[in-house]
Structure formats: C-alpha cells, structure tokens
Amino acid sequence: NINYEIIIIDDNSPDGTLEIATQLQKLYGEDRILLRPRAGKLGLGTAYIHGIQHATGDFIFILDADMSHHPKFMPQMIALQQSKNLDVVTGTRYAGNG
Incomplete structure (x- = not known):
C-alpha cells in the first residue's frame, strides 16, 4: 500500500x-x-x-543502475525519517550497517 x-x-x-x-x-x-x-x-x-x-x-531515493544501493534498506530509512522528523537520511555501503 x-x-x-x-x-x-x-x-x-x-x-x-x-x-x-x-x-x-x-x-x-x-x-x-x-x-x-x-x-x-x-x-x-x-x-x-x-x-x-x-x-x-x-x-x-537515488538508486544507481548497478544496484550498489540496495532497495531493501528503504523501509528502514523511511521509518527513521518519520520517527525523528529528519530532513535527510543517508547511508553508505562502506560501513557495517550503512
């Protein structure tokens, strides 16, 4: 939904x-x-x-064609933004939990 x-x-x-x-x-x-x-x-x-x-x-969400940013993290990022009323949520593939 x-x-x-x-x-x-x-x-x-x-x-x-x-x-x-x-x-x-x-x-x-x-x-x-x-x-x-x-x-x-x-x-x-x-x-x-x-x-x-x-x-x-x-x-x-900006996702490159090579799938270097996995869409499975999108729900977590939305939840974090909503729970803390953040303007920007970002992640990195170079750290353990992004």
Whole structure:
C-alpha cells in the first residue's frame, strides 16, 4: 500500500536500458514508471538532479543502475525519517550497517 513512482533517467546508453524501461512502463503503467531520457552522456550528478526535478513524492531515493544501493534498506530509512522528523537520511555501503 505504498504510493510510489520510479523515475528512470537514461543518458542514451547503448545497452538497451530505455527499451527495458519502456517494457516495465507498459507492465506497471506510466503513472508508476516515469521515463526521463536525455540526449547524451551528461554525467551522474546531473542525472540525479534531472530525476529530482521530476519527482512528486514525499521521499526521494537515488538508486544507481548497478544496484550498489540496495532497495531493501528503504523501509528502514523511511521509518527513521518519520520517527525523528529528519530532513535527510543517508547511508553508505562502506560501513557495517550503512
């Protein structure tokens, strides 16, 4: 029962990312999967900004395509934010419990 949207930013990658994302959009709907492709490789930082500019939710999670940030921690991060009314919650894969 979570209201969510997934924003996919593709910098014209040659690996078929946009095609796969389009299939996911057909499966889950345009209201859930938002495709925001860009014309070329403009950099990771600007891709984050591009995605944030299109976000409409109360929470924003930035997950890279290589899954270096595991989504299983999202519920914990939301709970922490809500329990302490935090503006930002962040984690790291370089520390034991992130």
